[in-house]
Amino acid sequence: MSTNNPALSLQEPSTLEIRPRYEGSNICTWIGFKHVNYLVEEAVLNHLRQGGLLPGTVYETYGLCTDIVDIDTRILHAFHIDDVAVAEVRPHRRAKDGELLLSVVLHVQRETLLKAVTSTVRVQLRLDPRGGGAEPVPAQLAPYAVERLAAVPGWEPEPPEANADSADLVKELTAGRNAHAWRFRIPYWYCHFTERMQMSGYLRLMEEAKDRLVADRGVSIKTLLDEQNWIPVVPHSRITVLDEARMEEDLYVVFTVEDVFKGFTYTSRMDTYVVRDGALLQTATGRITHGYAVIENRRDWSLVSFDDRMNAALEGQSA
Template sequence: MTREAPPVAELPDSVVKNLLETSTTSELRPGYEGANIGTIIGFKHVNYLIEQGIIEHFRAAGAPVGRLYDEHGLGFDLLELDTRLQTALLVDDIAAVEVVPHTPSDSTEFVFKVQIRVVRDDAEKKAVTSTARAVLRRDDRVTDPDPIPEELGRFVTDHIGNQVAESFDAAPAVGHATAQELSTDRGVSDDPVIARLTEGRNAFGWKWRMPYFYCHFFERVQMSGYLRQMEEVVDRFLAARGLSIKPMLDERNWIPAVTRSHVRILDETVMEEELYTVYTVESIFKDLLYTSTMDCYVLREGRLLHTATGTITHAYGVVENGREGRLVNFDDRVLRALEGSRTGTE
């Protein structure tokens, strides 16, 4: 596979000033794939809009993320998204995504405050707020990279998270099983690593081999991959607790709704590694909202490395007439399931 090389031109010094001091607003459309509840866009695709808005911010600043990689060997990586959903986004919305730089002078990560606004009843309304963090990850596959402005160098790293992630010895839980043996066991309850990670907690564990389509820059799991992981572990948790989404929808017209999501990448997960994902219910608020954590680990040389963490807050909604939505209170069955009953019944 060959392609014509783009014209080479050094990044001007103004790029850093634009990235760190100039706000941008992009008008974007949500992806149709994200319209999971009628025409309402799910939390994953809301976060995709935030990511796209930040990528547009880099383009406007004179540092397109494709050029950063092709010419300078720097991969743009979102490290963190902390997002609150205040008004539902709809599939036909034109979302005004405002990106405001908020990077401290001594930070080695880009920090942005992001708002998404939509039009409702002929007036603009704030629908989403988020705080995002990003870095530029050096990739040695790009040979002879062009230089970058010196001030941009503080945001460049050779490895994501080597000063952040914790690891701990998995041997007591693994026993005599080898890493290869563990990788062939896709079970939940009888997996020794999952058993250790969920012991004594109101938690559910899941192990899955990370596919290439969750990765970018050849092999590294990207932010969207962790968002997809968060979405799926919720689905699996609810099914394990007797609250499978399809029966709840058929019987009650109840559907999960997200009010806040937060994901932070702590270290790098590599393509085809087994990712151990633990979903733990932490709190239930007024029979209306529940907040859970997601923690992701990989097993390397007998040790578990904590590669991502996050939280997600859910409610249950009813969408009447296919359009009008409202939240509903949890009943005893749902509360028992969330509090730890595996079946949702006594």
């Protein structure tokens, strides 16, 4: 890509073959939702590069940070560690002019080539004042450039019923709710482009939120694995960035159980907040759907219905 005149072809579809990261094979050889989203992220970055928008180059040249600000992913078939994902990325049919809204499909080879994952991803180019000496943003990139990350421009949050000055803000954020919360200091390795929390950091927190919730209610992942051979499975997840969270800020993570569907799956909402200028500011929201499966062998599992203990936990009753 020429630094003076970037030639973009982002309307053309792209393809990529990629394997899951070994780290994501947490239970048997199945790949967890977080690492499925990492596959989606890599497919999107490859699409941008093939289209002439190289994240490293546009940052070093124009001070533009490539950020995923919304990722909505459905998992139709599980990936295993030795699988090769065949990714196809193209502009989303609902994408408007000046909008980087992409449709991602991951296929996996079984007896036939199966559609394994579908995802919708929104990307923004965040102007970064750090570093200095950046060239002017060219006309081809200007429609995608923003001064502040927000997947929903003009979004006006409804403040939670909590006092930002409270000594126990975690308790206030969960009062009267079927929720679990904790305070988390944002470390540098959850950030990129020097100081802002990136999407993968939110994915890690969403995974941790599930772990904390069930442990707090006496049905930890290890407990159900040992006693019932159950493991959690995720068919759908979504995270939307609403504002920026910064390195070393205290992030308040609230995980609320919303709906239980026919005793097989449940949906939880994750909301994150920082205290800034004496007020609570929401930085992200997301939803994730969980079910449970019984391990049949090292290769196969099958979905199970919730028992009384799990239903009680999801209703907010500790064991």
